[in-house]
Amino acid sequence: MTPTELRASLSLASLYALRMLGLFLILPVFAVHARQMPGGASAMQVGLVLGAYSLTQGLLQLPFGMASDRFGRKPVILVGLILFAAGSLVAALATDLNATIIGRALQGTGAISAAVTACIADHTRDSQRTKAMALVGASIGLTFAVSLVAGPFLYELIGMSGIFHLTAILALLGMAVVWWAVPPSESKPKDTHREGIAPTRTTLRAVLRDSELMRLNLGIFCLHLVQMAMFVVLPAWLVERVDMPLADHWKIYLPVVLASFALMTPTLNWGERSGRVRGVFLICVAAVLVVQIGYASQPAGLWLFSALLLVFFVAFNVLESLVPSMVSRLAPADARGTALGVYNTTQALGLFAGGALGGWASSQFGAASVFVMCAGFMLVWFFVAAGARRWPAATAGRRAAVTS
Numbered sequence: 001m002t003p004t005e006l007r008a009s010l011s012l013a014s015l016y017a018l019r020m021l022g023l024f025l026i027l028p029v030f031a032v033h034a035r036q037m038p039g040g041a042s043a044m045q046v047g048l049v050l051g052a053y054s055l056t057q058g059l060l061q062l063p064f065g066m067a068s069d070r071f072g073r074k075p076v077i078l079v080g081l082i083l084f085a086a087g088s089l090v091a092a093l094a095t096d097l098n099a100t101i102i103g104r105a106l107q108g109t110g111a112i113s114a115a116v117t118a119c120i121a122d123h124t125r126d127s128q129r130t131k132a133m134a135l136v137g138a139s140i141g142l143t144f145a146v147s148l149v150a151g152p153f154l155y156e157l158i159g160m161s162g163i164f165h166l167t168a169i170l171a172l173l174g175m176a177v178v179w180w181a182v183p184p185s186e187s188k189p190k191d192t193h194r195e196g197i198a199p200t201r202t203t204l205r206a207v208l209r210d211s212e213l214m215r216l217n218l219g220i221f222c223l224h225l226v227q228m229a230m231f232v233v234l235p236a237w238l239v240e241r242v243d244m245p246l247a248d249h250w251k252i253y254l255p256v257v258l259a260s261f262a263l264m265t266p267t268l269n270w271g272e273r274s275g276r277v278r279g280v281f282l283i284c285v286a287a288v289l290v291v292q293i294g295y296a297s298q299p300a301g302l303w304l305f306s307a308l309l310l311v312f313f314v315a316f317n318v319l320e321s322l323v324p325s326m327v328s329r330l331a332p333a334d335a336r337g338t339a340l341g342v343y344n345t346t347q348a349l350g351l352f353a354g355g356a357l358g359g360w361a362s363s364q365f366g367a368a369s370v371f372v373m374c375a376g377f378m379l380v381w382f383f384v385a386a387g388a389r390r391w392p393a394a395t396a397g398r399r400a401a402v403t404s
Contacts, residue, residue, distance in 0.1 A: 001128050004183050008123035009132040011181035012116055017139040018174045019081070022088065022167030023053065023107075024147035029155040029163075039097040051352060052101050056108030058348030065114030065341020066204065069334065073119035077112045077178050084110030085171035092164035103164070110171075114341040121328035121336055123183060127272075129328060134268055134321040138261050141317060145257040148250040202335035207342060212330055215384050217343055219285070220323050221350035222381040226288060226374040227316065228354025230295070233367045234309075242302050252306055260313035267318055278388075281322055284315035285385055289378035291315075296371035 039045045068076040084107050091103025124132045154163055238244045271280035291312040299305060331339030361369045
């Protein structure tokens with residue numbers, strides 16, 4: 001990476017980390033805290049508190065991505081962080097679950113993921129794009145792991161209101177990162193056109209009709225559906241089958257997540273340098289499929305459980321880095337934010353669908369059925385991805401890179 005690419009990647013990855021830390025900190029503790037609030041006995045109300053953010057994110061990622069194509073990345077990101085901070089303050093002052101739902105929904109209106117990802121793409125060459133996306137993925141995963149440990153500690157120290165206030169402060173720090181740390185760029189992407197001919201912009205319809213982009217969007221929907229559905233079942237599995245208290249689950253998750261990042265980096269580097277990104281991509285999709293089959297067999301023993309979880313997170317992290325990188329490279333330059341807006345929308349909808357379908361399948365047919373369902377989604381993605389005809393030029397291998 002050049003110094004500018006490294007500066008952009010690290011600053012925007014840190015922005016993701018600051019924002020996601022505020023969100024993840026409530027996950028280990030909110031269900032317990034909710035019991036102290038009016039309406040807290042309702043599992044549906046608690047679910048709405050946790051899901052309201054993803055719903056508004058899913059609805060607004062595309063508009064924010066399109067706006068970043070027209071008005072520039074930084075202004076859209078700053079507006080989104082202001083909305084996120086405002087929602088955090090509303091949630092901090094809430095005295096019941098309905099007000100907390102409003103605050104969480106307002107947090108979600110700061111749907112800046114597409115604009116941030118597009119900003120990374122603007123500042124990096126195709127050959128370095130996957131590395132930049134991997135830094136973002138690593139920052140999110142590491143933040144999630146840290147939150148599993150820090151969330152309960154902070155809750156005891158400053159309470160739920162304090163955590164939401166801290167979230168608002170982290171959003172303000174994120175604004176400072178955008179203002180001072182992210183390298184300057186043009187206010188909005190250039191229109192590329194021949195002299196004397198009026199510029200034309202790539203439309204949303206054209207993006208939605210691009211079959212290769214839609215393959216990737218279907219994939220990220222399936223991947224995040226599987227991730228959310230799995231964690232509807234896995235915590236209870238640890239409690240019931242190996243008698244591990246909920247408070248100790250981080251002892252499994254944290255080492256597995258950290259080890260997955262250590263294994264993800266050489267996997268990505270090998271794929272990029274050898275020109276075998278397509279193979280790595282399909283192997284990782286197949287690996288997630290195999291993990292679902294393994295869990296569907298209801299394995300006994302903590303070691304096998306942990307090994308399957310490690311394989312899942314390695315494959316998940318590699319795909320989480322490759323898919324947005326490929327979307328940014330396959331999308332037209334003037335519609336990069338729009339394409340990533342569609343991508344982030346399908347990602348958020350996958351999380352929502354995973355929670356809903358995972359809970360339904362588990363309640364109707366038992367825990368094993370959740371993994372059978374997930375295996376079905378991954379099998380569909382595998383065949384759809386295997387049929388892709390257009391891959392980014394930068395992934396064509398050393399020979400193509402030399403001849404180009």
